Amino acid sequence: MGPIVSTSATTGRDSAGALSGTPGGPGGRTPGTEVRTDVLHAVQPGDGGVARVVTDLVRAQRAAGLRVAVACPPGTELAAAVRAEGVRTYAWRAGRDPGPRLVAETRELGRLIRALAPALVHAHSAKAGLCARLALRGRIPTVHQPHAWSFEAVTGVTAALARGWERWAAARWTARLVCVSEAERRTGEAAGVRAPWTVIRNGVDTGRFTPGAPEGPAALDTVGGPLVVCVGRLCRQKGQDVLLAAWPAVTAAVPGARLVLVGDGPDAARLRAAAGPSVRFTGAVADPVPWYRAADLVVLPSRWEGMALAPLEAMACGRPVVLGDVAGARESLPPGHAAPCLVPPGDPAALAAALGRLLARPALRQTLGREAREHVLSRFDVRRTGAAVAELYRELAGVRGTEHREPMAQ
Incomplete structure (x- = not known):
């Protein structure tokens, strides 16, 4: 890059x-x-x-x-x-x-x-x-x-x-x-x-967005199955509807997987109505850092972007990401991360497959997260x-x- x-x-x-x-x-x-x-x-x-x-x-x-x-x-x-x-x-x-x-x-x-x-x-x-x-x-x-x-x-x-x-x-x-x-x-x-x-x-502020133990309500979500977190305004651009469409296939492949949507927006009511029991909504939060730290995997399936900030924040916290392959996504990722971490926008099946693969491989997630942190420190x-x-x-x-x-x- x-x-x-x-x-x-x-x-x-x-x-x-x-x-x-x-x-x-x-x-x-x-x-x-x-x-x-x-x-x-x-x-x-x-x-x-x-x-x-x-x-x-x-x-x-x-x-x-x-x-x-x-x-x-x-x-x-x-x-x-x-x-x-x-x-x-x-x-x-x-x-x-x-x-x-x-x-x-x-x-x-x-x-x-x-x-x-x-x-x-x-x-x-x-x-x-x-x-x-x-x-x-x-x-x-x-x-x-x-x-x-x-x-x-x-x-x-x-x-x-x-x-x-x-x-x-x-x-x-x-x-x-x-x-x-x-x-x-x-x-x-x-x-x-x-x-x-x-x-x-x-x-991003690499002194604020750092790896660490989650605090507050996010700390409670570290107990249980693997946790996927999506941080972003609840709107069509960010693609949370695509994520919810993909989620049943994820939980079928990875029983016990949990999803937290962090943020608020115009689509909140519609998304809540479409969500299953393993999905939690936090509403607007002042500080997303505890949620990044609590996550096993961070996802943002956007339909369009310039270069989304949330993935950079997540990577600075040492977390692997799965992103819609839109403007800025490839440029934000470390070399070699495109194959496991990018999916076509608006494709629930491809998104579910990518999430399932990474949730099933904790060692790979750890490697991707470490490389992501180093990449953000050097570039962003x-x-x-x-x-x-x-x-x-x-x-x-x-x-x-x-x-x-x-x-x-x-």
Whole structure:
């Protein structure tokens, strides 16, 4: 696998501005006394892997002396997490999908950007990328990070419209597209998206995600048959319905096997109704680490991704993974792990076979888990990701922290 960052073009721009912020209510802050901001992160959704990626980024950027702010929906996982890091947070009341409030959401974000006058805006996921680029129209450097392409989530006319928008906006109003895997970049190029690209792979906090004994409720699940854990938003993208369809064949092959689905989401009720007695749902959890540590095997049968964060977290905890063979999955695995660990997306029979094979071979699971941990330590440390993003900001807008550091050796 290549380095954590690769770039297809160079774009240099200079921009600066003043930022104002005073403590606001529970939803964030409102403009007030004058301070300066280097980077504004515009984010929707405010939960899941995107929230964890943004939290890690702003933590590193604040530690490096960058003056960062986050605009995101109030009352979300992300809003709470970045406030806990001491980062200025502004309420942007945006829904996950385009809808009747799109114009109002775009205007609200535009007013916030004008008030804060950041040197650069980093928009995360489709909705923020849509609103930020409509609001700014290229007036200051705008980085868009899709975190998986929106047109993969839909079909028909909606998919065609999403592709058309990305082609149009990328060519005109995007200083840089940041993809989290080469496969995500290739998907965009195949869809006709043309813009300067930089691939910066996701990273995880390897000091937090470590092997160890589970604690709390997860510790209770270490007693009994082998435990399979799936961490992710309960939605069509993550493929938990495929996992539940595969599960009867798994328990037939491995009696006593148990499954825990960690997370919440729009499909929770439907998935609970389809689950058998050996399946447990935890709901949303603040910390997935105990569940990774409790697992004998971690699975994420996604239908599409950019590069999923949960498998990297699981591997950092020394756990083997089984993944849907979608964008970023192959790039995230150690050499030699594709055959036992990847399955075609949307294929319950193939998923059941892969899970059954690994559950029946504890020695192989131990080897795969050890190699996975070593791989993440060498390739996917979040400090590498943060350094690569900081270098991109310096290139596009001359943004530097008070503690300028050269990127880590790739």
